[in-house]
Amino acid sequence: MAATAAPLTPERILEATEEVLRRHGAAKATVVDVARALGVSHGTVYRHFRTKAELRGAVTRRWLDRTSQTLSAIVTGTEPPETKLRDWLAGLFDAKQHKAGDDPELFATYSVLVDENSDVVDAHIADLTSQLTSIIHEGVEAGDFTSPDPALSARAVFDATSRFHDPCYASHWSRPGIEDAFTAVLDLTLRGLRTD
Template identity: 40%
Template sequence: MADVVLTKDLILDTAETVFRKFGLAKTNISDIARAIGVSHAALYKYFDGKAALRQAVVERWMHGVFDSLNIVLVDELPAEQKLYRWLSSLRDFKRERARKDPELFAMYTALVAETEGVLIAHTENLLDQLALIIQEGIASGEFTCTDAREAANTVFIATTRFHHAAHSSEWEAPNSDSQFEAICQILFNGLSKKT
């Protein structure tokens, strides 16, 4: 691989593979560099060290959810339908990742837990999107709440069981779909409750 063109994406792809093969604790920068066919010093041009590399791997993986969520944001739908589609998309993305490759999902769950600040930034981005949808509902008169951000926090917390990795063992339960529908209905009723 002497002719390899080193890019951030190549490093991140390789890091993911090496982390998966050897585990998070046992993998170091040299292992990743060796898998690419470059010196470990070459990786330091892109990342300050293992922690920075791990953070970049996690951020890239977590950012994947926004592909489907951003599509929902631009849909011309009533706010309640848009909110339902957004929550469903978030839930489906996480479930699909866990179903498709449970080992990789577990690795990322561990990485997220160990990577300072990444989960906070990710959650803030999700809350921003939720607040935007709720604000649209307030503006159209569909929702009667007055604080979109507070409502977004409430919706996010109320649906945590359906999208947080800590609950992934519950996602395939026979009643998971009906519980998700019930929670959504309660939330929609609360958002549109006449005072």
């Protein structure tokens, strides 16, 4: 008796799309390529994702959400707010470094997709700054941080550290001294938030 193929789910389609993007790049990857990789017709893929743009947006969101999900575990942890903030910013930098360094072809592909999907990127940044806001608010409540507006402070911290997470700086992330530069910015940021 032949084995039954696993059902076609949006997650399987996104996994196949990521593989196709890795192999062909954003400019050449098509829905037909994704369907071929799954052994289905392109019409079947379109039943889950109505357009190529919707599919590309979903795969971009999935890629960005991996970072958000990892960082959210830091936000909900039991460490003191200063440790959380330090770990969160270091985690963001580490995640971006790995994405750029471990799979540069896929990183380049996603850089193209991110430019195409500004609404997905805006939602990702809103999620990240919301996580930062939670940490800073917790620090204010604990008396460790001072901030009249934790959301505004979170956005300032995010912007101040952009060299270490914005993909436009990816070529800097492997340069000598980048870790020291990150630590200096992180220390300065924490000093600015402390109450003492």
